[in-house]
Amino acid sequence: MQKRYMVLVFRHLLTDELALRRPQLKDVPFVLAAAIKNRMVITASSPLAEAQGAFTGMAVADARAAVPELLAIDDIPGKNAKLLRLLGLWCIRYTPTVAIDIPNGLILDISGCAHLWGGERNYLKEIVLKLRNAGFDARAAIADTLGAAWAVAHFAKVSPIVASGMQAKAISALPTAALRLETELLLKLQKLGFRTIGPLLSISATVLRRRFGTVLLVRINQALGKENEVLTPIELPVAYMARLPCLEPIRTAVGIEIAIEKLLSELCLRLQDEGKGLRKANLKCQRIDGRKVQVSITTTKGSHSVSHLMRLFKLQVSKIEPALGIELFLLEAPRVEDMETVQDQLWAEPKGLADTDLAQLLDRIAGKVGAAAIKRYLPSEHYWPEHSIKKANSLTEKPTTAWPTKPRPISLLSPPEPIEVMALVPDNPPKMFIHKGKRHQITKADGPERIGREWWQDSGEHRDYFAVEDSEGRRYWLFRSGYYDGGDAQWYLHGYFA
Amino acid sequence: MENKKAIVNELQQKILQWEGYKAPVAGVRPLLGLGPLEAAFPNGVFPVVAVHELICASTEQAASSGGLVTGILSVLMQKGGICVWIGRARRIFAPSLSLFGVEPHQVIFISLIKDKDALWVMEEALKCGGLTAVICEVKELSFKHSQRLQLAVEQSRVTGFVLRNEMAKLDSTACTARWRVSAMPSADMNGLPGLGYLRWQIELLKVRNGQPGKWTLEWQNGNFISVEKELALVERKVG
The missing domain is CATH 3.30.1490.100 (DNA polymerase, Y-family, little finger domain)
Incomplete structure (x- = not known):
C-alpha cells in the first residue's frame, strides 16, 4: 500500500500557547527570549510582533528599537517538546502513528486513514481548521514521503496536497532549506547559487556526493521516496x-x-x-x-x-x-x-458461571491452549441446525430464548457426509443406507421433519430429516436435500443420536 | 465366626476410606435413579468423587456414552452447577443436551486435538472446586495420568468422566469404574411406527470394590428406567 504522510507545522507554537493562557497578551506584540552568549535573543515571536519587525534570532534590544512597546517573556527550554507531545496525543484520533518533529512540527502517518474523513482534502481541512479554531497557527501538507510533505508544509504557498508520485515536481521550486539541511550546508549551497531544489535534482548522485557529502543525497532521496525514513511514534500513556x-x-x-x-x-x-x-x-x-x-x-x-x-x-x-x-x-x-467486591460466603453453594474460580480456570486454559478453543453456546432463533446455536460473548451471558426441545443428535457432523440410500417409496424413510462402505439396515424411522432454508440468508434446497434406527439399535440423523426428483436427490448423514 | 465377619467388614470400610471413598451420609444426596446399576457400586451409591472411564470403540458408541454421561449430569447439575466438556475434533451438538435435562449454556466446551493438552486441561479443571463435572474425550489414558486425575478429584470433589476410544491398549487405570455403553434397538411401542425410547446396554467392566455386571437402561421423560423392572411391571399388569 502506498504510504501517505502528513506534516503539521505550528509557525507560532510557543506564542500561540502563551496567548491562549494569558488572553491579555492577544493585542500586545510580545516575544519569548532566552540568554544566548550574554544577550537576550528572541526565540519565538508573536504574529503581531513579527508584523512590526521583531523576528526570531534578533537581540531583544535591537527589536525594541523597532517596536518600543515590545514585551519580552522568558523562554522555558523544552517547552515546545511538551506542547508538541500533547498536540500529538490529540492527533491520535486521526491516525495511530504520530511522531514529534522538533522544534515545531508533527508528523502523521496517514496511510489508510484519510478515507474515513471523506478523502485527503477533507481530512486535512478537518485537522487544520480544528487546530486553528483552538488558536494555533497550523499549516499542513500531505505527500507520499515525509521529506516532501515537510518541504511543502514549511515552504510552499500553493496546494498542500501532493499527488502520489509527484514529489519531484512539488519540491523543485522550493528553496534548498526545505530539504532539512544543516545551516553550514545551506550556506555552501547558497554560495554556489543553488537557491531552489530543482537544479540539484538534475545533477548526478556521484557529483553531489563528492561535493556535499552523503547528507544532501540522503535528504533528496528521502524527499523523493527512494530511501526509507523511520518514525518514532508517540505511545499513548497507560494508566x-x-x-x-x-x-x-x-x-x-x-x-x-x-x-x-x-x-x-x-x-x-x-x-x-x-x-x-x-x-x-x-x-x-x-x-x-x-x-x-x-x-x-x-x-x-x-x-x-x-x-x-x-x-x-x-x-x-x-x-x-x-x-x-x-x-x-x-x-x-x-x-x-x-470490580464488585464480593462478600465471602459462609457455606459453599454452586455459584454457577459467576464463580471466580471458574474464570481463573478458563484464564489458565486460555493461556495454555488459546482462547479460541473455549466455547460456550447459546440458542439462536433459527431452525437450520448449523445456525441454531451461537457462541456466547461473555461467561455470564444468559440465553434470551429457551432451548429447542425437538430431538437433536448428540454429535453433529459438519459438514454432513453424503450417503447412498435405498427407499421403497420415494417419500418414505430409506430402508437401507451405506456410509463409508458400511451397510446399515434400517428398522425404525421417524420423520420427515422438513427444515427450510432461510431464504433471506442463503439460497439452496430445503432438507427433509429422518431419525432412523438400524438393526443393531444405533440411531442416526439422515436428511434428503431437496425434493425427491426422479431418484437423483442426494442423501446425507448429519449426526448420531445417543 | 460372627466376630471374624465383623472384623473383615470393618477392615473393608477402612480400605474404602483409604482409597478415597467417603461413606455417604444417608439422605444427603438423592440416588441417581440408575436403578440396579447403582447397587453395583460400593455402599450402593454412585461414586461422585471419582473418575469414570467410558470405552467407546466407534462413533456410535461415543454418542451413546455421551448420552449416558449427560443423563447422569442432569442429576448432578440440578443445583445450577457448571460442567466442562473437553472434546476433540468431533463436535457435541449443544441443543441435544437439553433433551437430557442439562442446560446447554451451563456447559463449557473446550476443543483440543492433542491428548496431552486435553489431559492437562482436564486435570486443571478437576482441581477447580467450582465445577460439578468434567468430561474429557481422549484416545488413551495411561495409568500415571489416571492417578493424577484421581488425586485431583479427591481434593476438589468434582466428578470426572473420561471417554476413550483406543481399544488396543486397555491397561488398568486408577479410575473407579470402567463402563461400556452401546446402543440397543428400542422397544416396539405396541406396533406403532417410529422410534421408541433411547435404550442402551450398559456394562460395568470394572468397579473398584463393587460388582461388575450388565444392565439395560432406557431414557424415558428425563429418567433412567431399568428395562427388566419395566418388563416385570408389564407382566404384573397382564397377570
Whole structure:
C-alpha cells in the first residue's frame, strides 16, 4: 500500500500557547527570549510582533528599537517538546502513528486513514481548521514521503496536497532549506547559487556526493521516496503500569518470575485500592541488546489477585527469550474494569458461571491452549441446525430464548457426509443406507421433519430429516436435500443420536 | 465366626476410606435413579468423587456414552452447577443436551486435538472446586495420568468422566469404574411406527470394590428406567 504522510507545522507554537493562557497578551506584540552568549535573543515571536519587525534570532534590544512597546517573556527550554507531545496525543484520533518533529512540527502517518474523513482534502481541512479554531497557527501538507510533505508544509504557498508520485515536481521550486539541511550546508549551497531544489535534482548522485557529502543525497532521496525514513511514534500513556529496572541483567526463568511477581504485587495493590480488576496485561522486557520482547495475558473477568495473575504469567515465561539479559521490565495493564467486591460466603453453594474460580480456570486454559478453543453456546432463533446455536460473548451471558426441545443428535457432523440410500417409496424413510462402505439396515424411522432454508440468508434446497434406527439399535440423523426428483436427490448423514 | 465377619467388614470400610471413598451420609444426596446399576457400586451409591472411564470403540458408541454421561449430569447439575466438556475434533451438538435435562449454556466446551493438552486441561479443571463435572474425550489414558486425575478429584470433589476410544491398549487405570455403553434397538411401542425410547446396554467392566455386571437402561421423560423392572411391571399388569 502506498504510504501517505502528513506534516503539521505550528509557525507560532510557543506564542500561540502563551496567548491562549494569558488572553491579555492577544493585542500586545510580545516575544519569548532566552540568554544566548550574554544577550537576550528572541526565540519565538508573536504574529503581531513579527508584523512590526521583531523576528526570531534578533537581540531583544535591537527589536525594541523597532517596536518600543515590545514585551519580552522568558523562554522555558523544552517547552515546545511538551506542547508538541500533547498536540500529538490529540492527533491520535486521526491516525495511530504520530511522531514529534522538533522544534515545531508533527508528523502523521496517514496511510489508510484519510478515507474515513471523506478523502485527503477533507481530512486535512478537518485537522487544520480544528487546530486553528483552538488558536494555533497550523499549516499542513500531505505527500507520499515525509521529506516532501515537510518541504511543502514549511515552504510552499500553493496546494498542500501532493499527488502520489509527484514529489519531484512539488519540491523543485522550493528553496534548498526545505530539504532539512544543516545551516553550514545551506550556506555552501547558497554560495554556489543553488537557491531552489530543482537544479540539484538534475545533477548526478556521484557529483553531489563528492561535493556535499552523503547528507544532501540522503535528504533528496528521502524527499523523493527512494530511501526509507523511520518514525518514532508517540505511545499513548497507560494508566496502570509498573516498572522494574534491574542492576544486573536477568537471564534465568526464575529471575524473570521474581521480577513479574514484584511488578504484579505493586500493580495489584494499586488496582485493589481503586476497586479495579485487570482484564489484559502486557509484560515488556527491554533487553540489553536493545530489543524488546513482549508477552501478554488476558482474563475473562477482572482480577487483582497476584497469585492468579502469576499463574497466568508462569505459562508465558517460556516464551520470553532473554538473550544476553533483560535490564528493564515494564508491566502495563491497558484494560481494566470495575470490580464488585464480593462478600465471602459462609457455606459453599454452586455459584454457577459467576464463580471466580471458574474464570481463573478458563484464564489458565486460555493461556495454555488459546482462547479460541473455549466455547460456550447459546440458542439462536433459527431452525437450520448449523445456525441454531451461537457462541456466547461473555461467561455470564444468559440465553434470551429457551432451548429447542425437538430431538437433536448428540454429535453433529459438519459438514454432513453424503450417503447412498435405498427407499421403497420415494417419500418414505430409506430402508437401507451405506456410509463409508458400511451397510446399515434400517428398522425404525421417524420423520420427515422438513427444515427450510432461510431464504433471506442463503439460497439452496430445503432438507427433509429422518431419525432412523438400524438393526443393531444405533440411531442416526439422515436428511434428503431437496425434493425427491426422479431418484437423483442426494442423501446425507448429519449426526448420531445417543 | 460372627466376630471374624465383623472384623473383615470393618477392615473393608477402612480400605474404602483409604482409597478415597467417603461413606455417604444417608439422605444427603438423592440416588441417581440408575436403578440396579447403582447397587453395583460400593455402599450402593454412585461414586461422585471419582473418575469414570467410558470405552467407546466407534462413533456410535461415543454418542451413546455421551448420552449416558449427560443423563447422569442432569442429576448432578440440578443445583445450577457448571460442567466442562473437553472434546476433540468431533463436535457435541449443544441443543441435544437439553433433551437430557442439562442446560446447554451451563456447559463449557473446550476443543483440543492433542491428548496431552486435553489431559492437562482436564486435570486443571478437576482441581477447580467450582465445577460439578468434567468430561474429557481422549484416545488413551495411561495409568500415571489416571492417578493424577484421581488425586485431583479427591481434593476438589468434582466428578470426572473420561471417554476413550483406543481399544488396543486397555491397561488398568486408577479410575473407579470402567463402563461400556452401546446402543440397543428400542422397544416396539405396541406396533406403532417410529422410534421408541433411547435404550442402551450398559456394562460395568470394572468397579473398584463393587460388582461388575450388565444392565439395560432406557431414557424415558428425563429418567433412567431399568428395562427388566419395566418388563416385570408389564407382566404384573397382564397377570
